[in-house]
Amino acid sequence: xxxxxxxxxxxxxxxxxxxxxxxxxxxxxxxxxxxxxxxxxxxxxxxxxxxxxxxxxxxxxxxxxxxxxxxxxxxxxxxxxxxxxxxxxxxxxxxxxxxxxxxxxxxxxxxxxxxxxxxxxxxxxxxxxxxxxxxxxxxxxxxxxxxxxxxxxxxxxxxxxxxxxxxxxxxxxxxxxxxxxxxxxxx
Numbered sequence: 001x002x003x004x005x006x007x008x009x010x011x012x013x014x015x016x017x018x019x020x021x022x023x024x025x026x027x028x029x030x031x032x033x034x035x036x037x038x039x040x041x042x043x044x045x046x047x048x049x050x051x052x053x054x055x056x057x058x059x060x061x062x063x064x065x066x067x068x069x070x071x072x073x074x075x076x077x078x079x080x081x082x083x084x085x086x087x088x089x090x091x092x093x094x095x096x097x098x099x100x101x102x103x104x105x106x107x108x109x110x111x112x113x114x115x116x117x118x119x120x121x122x123x124x125x126x127x128x129x130x131x132x133x134x135x136x137x138x139x140x141x142x143x144x145x146x147x148x149x150x151x152x153x154x155x156x157x158x159x160x161x162x163x164x165x166x167x168x169x170x171x172x173x174x175x176x177x178x179x180x181x182x183x184x185x186x187x
Contacts, residue, residue: 065118065136066146071105074148079103082151086183094185097155104154106147108167110179113143115169118178120145123164125182130163158185 013019014027034040075081082101086092088109097104112118120133138145149157157163163185167178 065133065138066105066148067137067139068141068146069139071146071148074103074105081105083107085109089181091182091184094158094183096186097151097158101151101154104149104151106149108145108147110145110167111143112138112145112167112169112178113140115171115178116173117170118145119168119170120147121166121168123166124160125162125164127164130160161185 010019010027011031014024014031019027031040035044071081071083075083080098080100080102082098082104084095084104084106086094086106086109094106117135118138120136121129122131122133123129133147136145136147161184163183164180165183166180168175169178170176
């Protein structure tokens with residue numbers, strides 16, 4: 001694409017109707033020519049991203065931390081949801097993910113109320129960083145966290161074997177460790 005605006009800015013203005021008619025007509029012509037030639041990378045990316053987000057949003061896949069009520073809504077929607085309730089321990093055993101599960105919800109039974117924000121840091125036992133979930137949400141009724149994950153991603157995570165989790169709470173910007181535990185996945 002050769003528009004004067006940055007590609008995504010132009011595409012956003014075009015899609016949202018915030019582009020002058022003459023500019024929109026020229027952009028549309030250029031977009032369709034580029035799409036026909038297979039060179040409209042920003043349109044292809046936006047299309048793929050839109051499809052992914054439309055798939056994830058109603059399944060809780062965009063929420064970083066859910067409530068029990070949200071989990072109940074997912075179950076009521078007809079999705080095959082496996083809810084895992086690990087016992088609170090320094091080392092927790094994570095059961096095998098069911099073959100027909102579409103979503104896996106792990107209930108983390110730790111009350112995180114009273115913190116301004118909470119992060120969850122996921123590492124291998126040797127300290128190798130895997131993922132940080134920033135500013136997670138929690139159930140307002142009991143302060144516990146329901147972590148929703150697409151089942152294929154949960155299976156990939158389970159393949160790691162042992163995962164070390166550290167839950168960090170922030171009050172007035174000051175971090176403190178709320179909990180640390182290891183999770184051992186069953187094959």
